[in-house]
Amino acid sequence: MEQIDLGDDAVVLEPHGPGEWVEAVTDKVLEAHQISSEAALLYREWAKMLEAMHSPPKPSG
Amino acid sequence: MTIRIAHLSDLHFGEKFNIALWRAVKDEIKRSKPELLIVSGDMVDHPSPIQLLAAKCELRSFAEGMNAKLIVVPGNHDVKSGGWWGRRKDWFERIFYNDDTSEAEAIAMRDFGEPLGFTEFYRSDPKPTIGLLDGLKRDLVGGSSFAAHLPNAPKKPLVNQTGINKVLVATLDSNSVGKRISFATGRVDDRELEALQAELRAITDPYFLRIAVIHHHVLPIAFAKAGRILGSEPLMVLHNAGTVLSILSEHRFDIVLHGHHHVAQFARLDLSPSDETGHTMAVVSAGCGALETENDAEGNCFNLITVAANGQIEVESFRYGGGATPNRQKRYTIYREPLTTTKRRASIRARERHSLHCRTRTQHYRITETGDLVIESTLEGLTTNDPTQFHHRTHSVKVARDGWFVDALFKPDRTFSSPGVKMTMSPASAPTSRGEHSRNFIVDLPDDSLRNGGMNYRVRYACANNFNMTRWECIERKGPENDVWDKEYVGFRVPHPIDVLDIHLQLPDSLRDVRPYLQCLAPDNYPAYELDANGDAKFQSDVKLHVDTGMTLHEASSLSYQLDTGTCTFRIEKPLVGYQYRVLWEPPSTPESLTIRTEVIDQRHAILNALSGRTSCASRWPARIARYFELFAEETERLLSRRADGENRSIEFFVYDSQETGLRPFLARRSWTTEPLAGDFLVPLGRGIAGVAFRQGRIVPWVKQRRSHLIEPIPYAPAPGEHVFEMHNILAIPICHPAYARTDRPPPWACIGVACFASTADGTRVARLLEPMDKELTEQILIVRGLAHAAIYAIIKSLEFPEEDDDKGTGGASNGEE
Structure with missing residues (x-):
C-alpha cells in the first residue's frame, strides 16, 4: 500500500535539546540582538528563577 | 438478538409416556427460555382425537407459558390409524392446524372435568360424550359425534414467517397425504414440495435463518441403538429424502430438524464445499422426549439450538433416561458452527438481499502527529444486479468535537478511479451530545458503470484534530455519557457485501508504543437491519452497537502491527454487512507530577x-x-x-x-x-x-x-x-x-x-x-x-x-x- 502523501504535517520546531535554550541566551547574545535593557532584565529574572529551580540542592552541614 | 429453539420429538403421549419425566423436561426447557418450541412429530402414540387435543392443549400451554412460538409437524403416529397399511386420518390437521378448537375442548372439560393436557387421565384415552342433547350416547374414538365438534382440516401452512428476527420455519409433512403409509416409512408428497417451493419463491423479505422441520430423517441414522431389530431400516426411511434435501439446499435452509428414529444425531451437509456461494445445512435429530426408557441412561433426548446474534449456530443435546431426568450439567454441545461457516452463510444472505457487491474494499487511515485523520477509501470491482440504480455511493466520517473536515483535501484519485466519477459534499449533521458530527459525501458513478467488470474508485479526505493524542486529552474532553472516553479508534461499517476488506492504519511516532487491537461490533438489530435508498445497510443512529466477542476473537489473528513503522493492518474475508470493524488503542499517558x-x-x-x-x-x-x-x-x-x-x-x-x-x-x-x-x-x-x-x-x-x-x-x-x-x-x-x-x-x-x-x-x-x-x-x-x-x-x-x-x-x- 502506497503511503498517503498530503504534504507536511504541522512543522514543529525543536531549536535546541533539553536544557540548552536558556543558557544559550547570554547577556552578550541579548546585546547582539539589541534587546532593550528592560526586556533583558525581564529575561534575566526569568533565567535566574530557572537556574535556582534546576540547580542541584546544596549539601547540608 | 440471540434466538433459542427447543427441539422435541417423539413424545408418544400414551401408554409408555412418563408424565413425571415430562414435567422435568418442561422445567429444564423453561430454564432455557426459548423463543421457539418445535416438536418434530409423534406427539401421541395413537391418533385419537382426544389425545391429539390433549397434546395440542399441553404444548400450547407450555409454549405460551414461556412466551414461545409453537411449531409442530405430524409424525406417522399422529396420523396413522395403525397396522402395516393403515390409512391416514385427518384429526391432526383438524386439531393442530386450526386456531380455534374451543368447542371440542369445552366438551372434554364438561365431560371429564379435567383440563386437557398430558395427564394420567387423558393418557388412558377416555371416550368423550356429546351430551344429552346429542343423543345421550357415548362417543367412540374417531367416532363422528365428537369429531363433529372439531373444525374441518384447513390448508396446511408450509412456511411460518415467525416474526422472530428474520427466522423462517418450513414445516414438511412426511406422511404422504392420500397414500397408504407403509409401516413407518415416509414420503413428502410431490404437490407439497411444489407448494413449498412456490411459497418460498414468493417471499420477498429475506430470512437470515431458515429452518425446516420434518418427522422422518432426511439422512440415514448412522447408528442404531442396542435392541433395535436388525434390518428394520427399510421400514423407517423417507423415500424421497434426496428430493427433499435438494429443495432445502436450493433454498438454502440452514437447519433441518427431525425425529422418528428415537436417536439423537447430528450431521453437517455441504453439497458444494468448494463453491463460495455454496451452503451448509445442519441436520439435527432429537430422540424421544419422555418415554419410559428402562436401563438406558441416554434413552431420551431433546435439543436446544442457540442461534447467536451473529448467526452462529450451536446445538446442545440433553440426554437422559433410565429413570433420570434431564440435567443441565449433563448436556452435550454436539455442534458449534465454525465462524467461517457463519460468515459464509451471512455473505450468501447479504448477497441475496443487496444488489451491490464489492470485490475489495481498502480503507487506509493515517493519523498525523497533530491528531489529524487522513483517509483513503478504495473500492475495486463494485458491481450491481440492477445497473439502473445505486449510482450514489455514500461515504461518511465522524468528526470529533474539536475536529473539522478539511474541505481542501477532499478529492477523488483520478488516476485510479474509473472515468466519470463525481463527488458531492453534503451538509454537516447536527452535533451529538458528545459534540461530534458527521460529514457525508456522495460519489456519483456514471450510468451503467456498475455493469460488466464493475467500477473502481478511490477517494481521499481528512479530518483535522480528530484524535486525543494523550490520556490527558481524553480526560479533558471526557463527556458525561462517553463510556469509552479513554480509547481512540478508527472503524469501518460494512454497507454492502464485500469479499475482502483490507484496513491499514498508520500511527505517528508519538503513538508508536500503543497496542492496537481489533473489535468487531454488531448493530443491535443485526441481521434485521434496514436498507437505505442507495441499497446499502442503513446505519441508524438510534441503533446501538455491541461487541461481538466471538467474532472479535475469530478475526483478531488477522491483525498485525509493525512496531518499528507504526503500521497496523488486517484483512477480513467476507466481513458481515452492518458490522463495524474497529482498531482501537489507548492514548499514552505521560508521568504526572x-x-x-x-x-x-x-x-x-x-x-x-x-x-x-x-x-x-x-x-x-x-x-x-x-x-x-x-x-x-x-x-x-x-x-x-x-x-x-x-x-x-x-x-x-x-x-x-x-x-x-x-x-x-x-x-x-x-x-x-x-x-x-x-x-x-x-x-x-x-x-x-x-x-x-x-x-x-x-x-x-x-x-x-x-x-x-x-x-x-x-x-x-x-x-x-x-x-x-x-x-x-x-x-x-x-x-x-x-x-x-x-x-x-x-x-x-x-x-x-x-x-x-x-x-x-x-x-x-x-x-x-x-x-x-x-x-x-x-x-x-x-x-x-x-x-x-x-x-x-x-x-x-x-x-x-x-x-x-x-x-x-x-x-x-x-x-x-x-
Missing part, C-alpha cells in the same frame, strides 16, 4: 480570574502586567516581523481554560485596531496554530504558502466595522511551568498557555524557521521564547502579589521596573 499540575492549574485560574470582566486590551490590565506584555510584543515584533509597508501584525497571549477545553486570549495587541478580540473567542484544544503548539508542547511556525491544510488559523469574529486581515505567517510558543522549561516537549498539563505572533506579510523570520536555521535566527527564536515565558510568569507573579497601584486599569506604558 501532582504538585506541578496543581500549580499550573492555579496559575491558569489566576489569569482566567483576572481576565473575568476585562478584555484582552493591555490598557484594561494593571500597568505592570500591561508592561510585561508590551515588552514581549515590542521585542518579538522587532525580531520577527518583516517590517514591510502595509504589514499588519498581531501578538497574543492565550491561557488554557480547562472548562472550555480551549485557549482564551487574555492579552492581545493588533497593529490595525485598538478593538479587543471578541470576549468569547476560543481556540479549541489542538486546533489552530496555538492549539497545536499547546498540545504538542512545541513551537509551531505556520506559513500560508506552505501549509498542509491540516492546521489552519482559527478565524475570530471582528468588531463592528473592523477589517479582517488574513495572516500569512504565524508563530505559536507554548508556555510551560518552569520545572518543565528544560524539557524537550513539556506535556500539556504542565503548560499555562501559548504566546503567538502573526503577520499579514509573507517572508517574515517565521517563514525562515521552515528552513535550516542559522545561528542568528536560532538566537532570535530562543530570545522570543524566553521572553514569552518571562513575561507570562512575571504576570502570574503580579497577579499573585498585586501592588496597590496595579489594579487601577489605567493602562499605558509603565517602566515595569518597580
Whole structure:
C-alpha cells in the first residue's frame, strides 16, 4: 500500500535539546540582538528563577 | 438478538409416556427460555382425537407459558390409524392446524372435568360424550359425534414467517397425504414440495435463518441403538429424502430438524464445499422426549439450538433416561458452527438481499502527529444486479468535537478511479451530545458503470484534530455519557457485501508504543437491519452497537502491527454487512507530577480570574502586567516581523481554560485596531496554530504558502466595522511551568498557555524557521521564547502579589521596573 502523501504535517520546531535554550541566551547574545535593557532584565529574572529551580540542592552541614 | 429453539420429538403421549419425566423436561426447557418450541412429530402414540387435543392443549400451554412460538409437524403416529397399511386420518390437521378448537375442548372439560393436557387421565384415552342433547350416547374414538365438534382440516401452512428476527420455519409433512403409509416409512408428497417451493419463491423479505422441520430423517441414522431389530431400516426411511434435501439446499435452509428414529444425531451437509456461494445445512435429530426408557441412561433426548446474534449456530443435546431426568450439567454441545461457516452463510444472505457487491474494499487511515485523520477509501470491482440504480455511493466520517473536515483535501484519485466519477459534499449533521458530527459525501458513478467488470474508485479526505493524542486529552474532553472516553479508534461499517476488506492504519511516532487491537461490533438489530435508498445497510443512529466477542476473537489473528513503522493492518474475508470493524488503542499517558499540575492549574485560574470582566486590551490590565506584555510584543515584533509597508501584525497571549477545553486570549495587541478580540473567542484544544503548539508542547511556525491544510488559523469574529486581515505567517510558543522549561516537549498539563505572533506579510523570520536555521535566527527564536515565558510568569507573579497601584486599569506604558 502506497503511503498517503498530503504534504507536511504541522512543522514543529525543536531549536535546541533539553536544557540548552536558556543558557544559550547570554547577556552578550541579548546585546547582539539589541534587546532593550528592560526586556533583558525581564529575561534575566526569568533565567535566574530557572537556574535556582534546576540547580542541584546544596549539601547540608 | 440471540434466538433459542427447543427441539422435541417423539413424545408418544400414551401408554409408555412418563408424565413425571415430562414435567422435568418442561422445567429444564423453561430454564432455557426459548423463543421457539418445535416438536418434530409423534406427539401421541395413537391418533385419537382426544389425545391429539390433549397434546395440542399441553404444548400450547407450555409454549405460551414461556412466551414461545409453537411449531409442530405430524409424525406417522399422529396420523396413522395403525397396522402395516393403515390409512391416514385427518384429526391432526383438524386439531393442530386450526386456531380455534374451543368447542371440542369445552366438551372434554364438561365431560371429564379435567383440563386437557398430558395427564394420567387423558393418557388412558377416555371416550368423550356429546351430551344429552346429542343423543345421550357415548362417543367412540374417531367416532363422528365428537369429531363433529372439531373444525374441518384447513390448508396446511408450509412456511411460518415467525416474526422472530428474520427466522423462517418450513414445516414438511412426511406422511404422504392420500397414500397408504407403509409401516413407518415416509414420503413428502410431490404437490407439497411444489407448494413449498412456490411459497418460498414468493417471499420477498429475506430470512437470515431458515429452518425446516420434518418427522422422518432426511439422512440415514448412522447408528442404531442396542435392541433395535436388525434390518428394520427399510421400514423407517423417507423415500424421497434426496428430493427433499435438494429443495432445502436450493433454498438454502440452514437447519433441518427431525425425529422418528428415537436417536439423537447430528450431521453437517455441504453439497458444494468448494463453491463460495455454496451452503451448509445442519441436520439435527432429537430422540424421544419422555418415554419410559428402562436401563438406558441416554434413552431420551431433546435439543436446544442457540442461534447467536451473529448467526452462529450451536446445538446442545440433553440426554437422559433410565429413570433420570434431564440435567443441565449433563448436556452435550454436539455442534458449534465454525465462524467461517457463519460468515459464509451471512455473505450468501447479504448477497441475496443487496444488489451491490464489492470485490475489495481498502480503507487506509493515517493519523498525523497533530491528531489529524487522513483517509483513503478504495473500492475495486463494485458491481450491481440492477445497473439502473445505486449510482450514489455514500461515504461518511465522524468528526470529533474539536475536529473539522478539511474541505481542501477532499478529492477523488483520478488516476485510479474509473472515468466519470463525481463527488458531492453534503451538509454537516447536527452535533451529538458528545459534540461530534458527521460529514457525508456522495460519489456519483456514471450510468451503467456498475455493469460488466464493475467500477473502481478511490477517494481521499481528512479530518483535522480528530484524535486525543494523550490520556490527558481524553480526560479533558471526557463527556458525561462517553463510556469509552479513554480509547481512540478508527472503524469501518460494512454497507454492502464485500469479499475482502483490507484496513491499514498508520500511527505517528508519538503513538508508536500503543497496542492496537481489533473489535468487531454488531448493530443491535443485526441481521434485521434496514436498507437505505442507495441499497446499502442503513446505519441508524438510534441503533446501538455491541461487541461481538466471538467474532472479535475469530478475526483478531488477522491483525498485525509493525512496531518499528507504526503500521497496523488486517484483512477480513467476507466481513458481515452492518458490522463495524474497529482498531482501537489507548492514548499514552505521560508521568504526572501532582504538585506541578496543581500549580499550573492555579496559575491558569489566576489569569482566567483576572481576565473575568476585562478584555484582552493591555490598557484594561494593571500597568505592570500591561508592561510585561508590551515588552514581549515590542521585542518579538522587532525580531520577527518583516517590517514591510502595509504589514499588519498581531501578538497574543492565550491561557488554557480547562472548562472550555480551549485557549482564551487574555492579552492581545493588533497593529490595525485598538478593538479587543471578541470576549468569547476560543481556540479549541489542538486546533489552530496555538492549539497545536499547546498540545504538542512545541513551537509551531505556520506559513500560508506552505501549509498542509491540516492546521489552519482559527478565524475570530471582528468588531463592528473592523477589517479582517488574513495572516500569512504565524508563530505559536507554548508556555510551560518552569520545572518543565528544560524539557524537550513539556506535556500539556504542565503548560499555562501559548504566546503567538502573526503577520499579514509573507517572508517574515517565521517563514525562515521552515528552513535550516542559522545561528542568528536560532538566537532570535530562543530570545522570543524566553521572553514569552518571562513575561507570562512575571504576570502570574503580579497577579499573585498585586501592588496597590496595579489594579487601577489605567493602562499605558509603565517602566515595569518597580
